[in-house]
Amino acid sequence: MSVDVIVCVKTNPDLQMIRIKDRQPVLEAIPYKVGDLEKNALEAAMQLRDAAGGGTVTALTVAEGDRKVKETIKEALAMGADEAAIVSDPALVGADPAAVAQALAAAVKKIGTYDLLLFGEGSTDNYTGQVGARVAELLGLPQIGYARKISVTTDGVQCERSMDDMIETLAAPLPAVVTVVSEINEPRIPSLMNIMKAGKKPLQEWTPADLGLDAAALAPQRQIVSNLAEEQDRKHILFEGTAAEQADAFVNALLNEGVLGR
Amino acid sequence: MEKVDCIVVGGGLAGLSAAYGLASAGLEVMVLERGDYAGAKNVTGGRLYVSPIRELYPELWAEAPFERAVAREWITMMGDGAHTTFEVAADRFAGETPQSYTVLRARLDQWLAEKAGEKGAMVVPKMKVDELLRREGRVIGIRAGDDEIGADVTVIAEGVLGLLASGAGLRAEPAERDHAVGFKEVIELPPATIEDRWHLNPGEGAAHLFMGAVTKGMLGGGFLYTNKESISLGLVVGMAALKQDPDQGKCFSLLDEFKEMPQIRPLVAGGTVAEYSAHAIAEGGIAQVPRLYGDGYVLAGDTAGLSLNALVTVRGMDFAIASGYHAAQAVLAAKKAGDCSAAGLAGYEQSLRQSFVLKDLETARHIPRIIENPRLFTHYPQAVSRLLESVFTIGPQPSRRLVKTLWRGVRKDFLNVATLKDAWQMRKL
Amino acid sequence: MEIDAKLGLDVFKLDKEPHIVVKNEICSTVCVNRACLYVCPADLYELDDQHRIVVNWEGCLECGTCLICCDARALEWTYPRGEFGVQYRMS
Numbered sequence: 001m002s003v004d005v006i007v008c009v010k011t012n013p014d015l016q017m018i019r020i021k022d023r024q025p026v027l028e029a030i031p032y033k034v035g036d037l038e039k040n041a042l043e044a045a046m047q048l049r050d051a052a053g054g055g056t057v058t059a060l061t062v063a064e065g066d067r068k069v070k071e072t073i074k075e076a077l078a079m080g081a082d083e084a085a086i087v088s089d090p091a092l093v094g095a096d097p098a099a100v101a102q103a104l105a106a107a108v109k110k111i112g113t114y115d116l117l118l119f120g121e122g123s124t125d126n127y128t129g130q131v132g133a134r135v136a137e138l139l140g141l142p143q144i145g146y147a148r149k150i151s152v153t154t155d156g157v158q159c160e161r162s163m164d165d166m167i168e169t170l171a172a173p174l175p176a177v178v179t180v181v182s183e184i185n186e187p188r189i190p191s192l193m194n195i196m197k198a199g200k201k202p203l204q205e206w207t208p209a210d211l212g213l214d215a216a217a218l219a220p221q222r223q224i225v226s227n228l229a230e231e232q233d234r235k236h237i238l239f240e241g242t243a244a245e246q247a248d249a250f251v252n253a254l255l256n257e258g259v260l261g262r
Numbered sequence: 263m264e265k266v267d268c269i270v271v272g273g274g275l276a277g278l279s280a281a282y283g284l285a286s287a288g289l290e291v292m293v294l295e296r297g298d299y300a301g302a303k304n305v306t307g308g309r310l311y312v313s314p315i316r317e318l319y320p321e322l323w324a325e326a327p328f329e330r331a332v333a334r335e336w337i338t339m340m341g342d343g344a345h346t347t348f349e350v351a352a353d354r355f356a357g358e359t360p361q362s363y364t365v366l367r368a369r370l371d372q373w374l375a376e377k378a379g380e381k382g383a384m385v386v387p388k389m390k391v392d393e394l395l396r397r398e399g400r401v402i403g404i405r406a407g408d409d410e411i412g413a414d415v416t417v418i419a420e421g422v423l424g425l426l427a428s429g430a431g432l433r434a435e436p437a438e439r440d441h442a443v444g445f446k447e448v449i450e451l452p453p454a455t456i457e458d459r460w461h462l463n464p465g466e467g468a469a470h471l472f473m474g475a476v477t478k479g480m481l482g483g484g485f486l487y488t489n490k491e492s493i494s495l496g497l498v499v500g501m502a503a504l505k506q507d508p509d510q511g512k513c514f515s516l517l518d519e520f521k522e523m524p525q526i527r528p529l530v531a532g533g534t535v536a537e538y539s540a541h542a543i544a545e546g547g548i549a550q551v552p553r554l555y556g557d558g559y560v561l562a563g564d565t566a567g568l569s570l571n572a573l574v575t576v577r578g579m580d581f582a583i584a585s586g587y588h589a590a591q592a593v594l595a596a597k598k599a600g601d602c603s604a605a606g607l608a609g610y611e612q613s614l615r616q617s618f619v620l621k622d623l624e625t626a627r628h629i630p631r632i633i634e635n636p637r638l639f640t641h642y643p644q645a646v647s648r649l650l651e652s653v654f655t656i657g658p659q660p661s662r663r664l665v666k667t668l669w670r671g672v673r674k675d676f677l678n679v680a681t682l683k684d685a686w687q688m689r690k691l
Numbered sequence: 692m693e694i695d696a697k698l699g700l701d702v703f704k705l706d707k708e709p710h711i712v713v714k715n716e717i718c719s720t721v722c723v724n725r726a727c728l729y730v731c732p733a734d735l736y737e738l739d740d741q742h743r744i745v746v747n748w749e750g751c752l753e754c755g756t757c758l759i760c761c762d763a764r765a766l767e768w769t770y771p772r773g774e775f776g777v778q779y780r781m782s
């Protein structure tokens with residue numbers, strides 16, 4: 001048997017690298033990388049392919065703006081994906097989940113053959129958690145969310161997921177959409193040899209027009225008005241008196257605030 | 263085994279400069295860098311002297327992401343209770359072709375990596391080289407994880423510790439006598455504040471060095487470089503001196519004490535610390551430069567000990583870039599001649615000898631041993647400040663004539679057996 | 692400023708395995724000055740309650756000072772693997 005898996009990956013800013021300056025994230029010169037959960041999805045796809053003894057793993061991404069996608073998607077190829085495809089357009093800058101899902105669904109149709117579509121449960125930056133489900137809806141496919149185990153047989157896909165107080169096992173016919181959680185596996189780190197090979201693997205580049213989409217219709221319907229780090233007001237209370245009095249007053253204040261003695 | 267023309271170990275300035283030169287000539291080059299991006303592991307004080315290297319890659323510098331062209335040099339000598347500051351401005355420092363710029367490495371190195379990439383070099387970040395592969399004494403490539411890649415020539419530019427090179431016996435292990443540790447904070451300040459505090463025109467920069475009480479008499483000093491929107495403030499302390507003296511307290515706290523000194527506090531006031539970093543510095547001078555090439559390899563930059571601490575000037579980045587350039591030229595010649603053995607690569611050392619790199623290091627041959635003299639970091643900064651203090655002091659007693667005051671100070675602090683011995687030593691400077 | 696607060700400004704990507712290992716047999720028998728306790732610019736070395744040297748390698752700036760200053764060769768010191776360790780954004 002062989003399985004063909006398309007893994008939808010998002011290029012995220014490396015969140016650990018972001019500094020906050022004047023309450024705003026500094027995004028200038030920030031490195032981009034394949035999102036953490038998408039790495040889990042890629043790893044799962046490669047394990048399924050290898051367990052089945054054949055098949056193709058395709059990494060598919062929608063480029064939301066100037067995110068050096070070509071370099072980032074090579075990370076997916078270096079991890080072990082066989083092929084990659086990019087949909088990009090200036091109109092996709094700041095695209096919302098609905099538009100991203102439309103572009104992905106159109107690209108998936110263009111790729112044509114696949115058994116499974118894998119997603120991370122959400123993206124590490126915005127974490128809307130919508131894209132997988134939306135693509136399933138657009139393509140009319142069954143969808144299983146939050147998988148922590150996946151197996152594929154000729155009958156279909158079986159997934160296990162944790163629902164806090166119980167473990168659920170779900171099955172669906174192929175093709176299907178599955179989103180994965182981070183417990184599912186430990187993504188591999190690309191080896192040098194695979195990085196060298198990655199440059200030679202097939203890479204498709206499409207615009208929305210190539211997919212029969214109207215780029216203007218994909219433009220974001222919502223805008224980020226402000227994005228500020230949380231700021232806490234300090235109370236600026238000065239306690240006076242002897243050390244013992246200050247300590248008493250301080251403890252009382254903490255009690256009153258409900259910080260102590262809960 | 264997969265093979266490329268040339269592997270460069272280390273995407274610092276030396277490695278990237280070599281890769282740029284090699285790729286420009288059409289060679290297949292792969293740079294392996296362990297950081298998330300070139301520069302992610304690298305620390306410098308902050309000033310690159312461009313004038314010695316401008317002609318090597320003339321097309322590059324106009325668009326380099328420098329911070330500020332250094333227009334003013336400041337030196338502060340710190341004694342107990344008195345300090346003296348010199349401010350030097352000269353037209354030729356900045357002007358149309360500035361001689362030096364302040365830099366931040368994360369920006370500079372990433373930019374040079376991009377430039378090398380545009381020329382066709384393959385720069386692989388997040389990849390640590392674990393071993394140099396050797397066969398019959400010849401370096402034949404590298405191992406990274408489980409993968410081995412061969413190369414006609416390996417350019418070893420792994421920085422100051424030189425772990426791979428010393429592991430393979432190509433140079434000595436780093437010794438404390440020849441090394442210092444530098445540690446610094448990048449402190450954000452508004453550009454206008456920076457320009458006010460160091461008397462700069464908009465966009466111009468300053469380099470400010472500190473000697474004396476900052477290192478409590480240990481070999482070293484303080485540095486402050488003005489970037490666009492921040493300053494780099496740090497200390498350099500000789501490892502041998504640092505280790506000898508556990509009573510000086512913990513190394514890191516010297517920087518906090520430095521920042522609290524009354525001369526420094528107003529300079530950093532209102533700033534926000536944005537990063538803290540540390541790195542070793544090679545200070546052994548030409549005496550610790552190892553054999554620079556051999557069968558299948560060349561050493562470049564800090565790995566080859568090419569750096570110089572002359573107290574008021576610290577240089578390493580210009581040497582790194584120049585050695586990378588000359589390494590590339592030597593490798594190209596060797597490849598052309600079809601001889602990548604030591605004999606084929608010998609041009610590397612020859613061209614370094616003809617260039618400022620080994621010439622300047624040779625001129626400075628005696629500096630490393632001279633600056634081991636602790637009086638440079640205790641007595642002299644103190645004495646200079648004391649002398650000037652006496653000149654400017656008006657006390658209750660009738661004043662002496664200026665010449666007398668000066669003469670007394672000079673006789674007391676500068677004309678005695680110890681200082682005359684120092685003067686004899688320093689004639690070698 | 693506390694050294695921990697300074698290190699808190701830096702980006703560290705943590706591997707599961709340490710990149711510095713202290714051979715305490717050597718520290719307790721050969722070493723005279725315990726230089727690691729005061730030369731580290733990140734102040735990462737300390738004594739535990741059994742007087743053994745421990746290094747909090749997670750905050751390592753990878754400067755190599757401890758390695759160079761430990762004459763007794765009690766440190767197994769390598770750079771962290773690719774993808775890990777300190778990542779400077781300015782310096």
Ligand SMILES: Cc1cc2nc3c(=O)[nH]c(=O)nc-3n(C[C@H](O)[C@H](O)[C@H](O)COP(=O)(O)OP(=O)(O)OC[C@H]3O[C@@H](n4cnc5c(N)ncnc54)[C@H](O)[C@@H]3O)c2cc1C
Pocket residue numbers: 271272273274275276277294295296297300301303304305306307308309310311389390391392419420421422426443444445446496498540541542543562563564565568569576577578579580582770
């Ligand atoms: C505090 C301080 C202040 C200084 N001030 C100045 C100054 O003002 N002016 C000046 O000119 N010089 C200064 N220097 C010196 C200067 O910074 C160095 O000489 C210069 O950075 C050397 O460049 P390099 O390319 O040889 O080494 P590095 O810049 O150290 O580059 C080595 C590269 O190799 C990589 N690497 C190492 N091992 C491996 C491996 N196994 N696998 C893969 N990659 C590896 C590293 O990540 C790094 O990117 C200062 C240095 C310090 C520490």
Ligand code: SF4
Pocket residue numbers: 713717718719722723724725726727728744760761762763764765766
């Ligand atoms: S300096 Fe070296 S031998 Fe001494 S205590 Fe530290 S690690 Fe151990």
Ligand code: SF4
Pocket residue numbers: 540711730731732733734735746748750751752753754755756757758
């Ligand atoms: S390498 Fe530097 S920062 Fe890391 S433990 Fe050693 S001395 Fe400390």
